[in-house]
Amino acid sequence: MFIMFDQDFFPIQGPLQEPLLIMEVIVIFFALEFGILFWTKYKNKKEEISNLQEMAFSCFCFGYFFMCVIYIISDYYVEDSHIRLILLNFAYFVQMIFGLLFIYNMEKFQIFFKKFLFTFIFIVFMILFVICFFIESVFTKTFSFFFSWIIYIIFFFYYMIKVSTSKQIKKVLKNFKWHLFELYSGFFLLNIGYALTTDVILNLFGLVGRLIGAVFQIIGLIFLSLYFLSISSITEYFWREKIDSIYIIMQSGLCLYSKHFREKRESFDEIVASGALSSVQIILESITEKKDLSIIEKEGKTMIFQPGKYIIGVLVCEEDLESIRITLKNFVQKIEKIYFNVLRTWDGNLNVFKPIEDIINEVFI
């Protein structure tokens, strides 16, 4: 049997109890603080792309916080091994829920292998975990170790490889190597630290190992937070290569501006296209009786319509990502902010919209 917890250790007592508890409460404090910090950032920056990663990491920290709180109750207070087992299972389940939210938000921001693949796998394992808990609760610990934790690790590994191999991020992010170090060391320290607190390792190294583990977790959490704080400023570079073309159309159907990020198709009349696109939006609006974001999906291609007060922004891209939608919305808002008075009483002069080219280059390229 792989997992067998030594009940001799619990509830934790002796000379190491005090420093251990202090360090573990500090882990809880940092997890809660970073959770609140990233949640506040997410709330304050409505409609920004970086939000999704910030929200994802906030969920991760909250999950870690709840899990550690339950760990402390079960490891320092509970004498009955059965109650401790139930509490630990509850802690894993809570961490799984927040872990699911973390992975879901990360996948909403960018696609890993296939859209929501990890989210799907995670949900399946969560269901299996619940079933396993009702069949034989002793196995749930092994189950959570082998499956949910390993999915986490695979997901993080894939993410880390994606970040480290991205040429664009390397180009844009200042101190790229240092931030990579934050990500890698944060990830490894947190996982090693967490592993050192598990019952299996506790049987090998005793409470000293757990104390070192708590220190590792604190440093790991700080490093990961620093990484997510820095990466949120350049998150748009993850999806730029997914965009095909953009159209800025007046509500009347007149094309103010269009740009193709890849090779332009021959015999393609943009005037006709913009008229047609505007008609699509009008039809959708009259059907739904709502002036809101519209998305038309076809295999491998997606068209996103973002109506403003005077103009409609249309983006043709490979995937429908939340980050692309937010960028388009911000872009339409920026154009309307700059040209508010021009658009209101537009006299047909297209010269006035020439700067849109540079704004697009700044936002989308």
Add this chain to the structure above:
Amino acid sequence: MTIELRAFYLSFIFISFIIGYQMSFYFLYYYYRHRERKIELNKILLYYGIFFGLSITGCLFDIINDFYIINIFIKDIFARMVYLLVLIASVLILYHISSKVYKEIINPTLTKILIFMNIFPFISIFIFKPATTEFHFAIIFLSIDFLFFLIFQLNLIRLSSGNIKKRLKIIFLGALIIISAIIIGFLPVSDLETQIQNPIIAIPFITTLSLGLIILLLGALRFPVFLEFFWKQNLISLFIINRKTLKKLYSYNFITYTEDIDNSKKSLININESIKLISHGMIGIIEIFTAVAETKDKKIQKIKQGGFSILLEYGEEPISNIFFILLVKGEMDSSKYFLTTIKNQFQWMYKHVIPILEFLDGSSTERIFSSFDTIMKNILKMN
């Protein structure tokens, strides 16, 4: 109960220290971030940072002394260090508020007297032994210092406005809660060892202390630039001019914004009416100055005339031919900061529009730049 109160007590104490150090770090960080702006009042952030940093270190020394040090000699040194650090923190903040910029808030002479009085506790902590009552004489002076500082803080809140007022209120509330924690924790018992043996004292003390520090931390987060008091009342008008065409791109009259218009300002309103004079005149002055002073690579930043100042800012590539003129009464660092903020916002919004201005007619240009009104109103909301 399998766990001692002491372990939980110390856990929360150490968390409180972490919060305190974070707060100190935030203040210092925000000060260094805006240091180049050279705004005198902004120095308060530096002193807040040092004050909290030293006070927290003093408290940390006290905890280490009470719970972990057994050696009498080292205990003695630590006890002196506790008072020394808190006294230095207190004197430093008093030194800062004795500056002339706060003369409208608190009497500088009174502050200087208080600084002088702090010499006595400094001497007492070196003369007397920590075991004696005289050694703790410093508490009386520290209490007076803190009370004085609280009055200062209240006056500061009264005179400030906007976001800064909100932040200062939060900090004040946090400080009051911390004082309550100290009263709860130390009025019934004098030392920490006795305190932790009594859960009725220890638990309310530690929770109130943590709460106060969290509130203080919330106040410290995203602390804005501390601009001078009443700086908005000195603003007269703003002009954004295209140097190439000598045409006005945007103008804003602050007189309508400020409530009282005195006669001296009225004379400048007449200048506002003649925008041509402003743009041509300014460019003329710049050209003459550059030729006479042979300073082609340097730019005029400020022109003073009587009780008025004309502040100038220049656009950066690709809008280097745009310059920003701000007419103000008197001389304030905050006005310069305000103009730089306007320049940055204008650049962000129109950097792509400016290069094509020559292709546009006057009416289109006017309509484009009139949208800046919304941004301008937002900038005016600061502090």
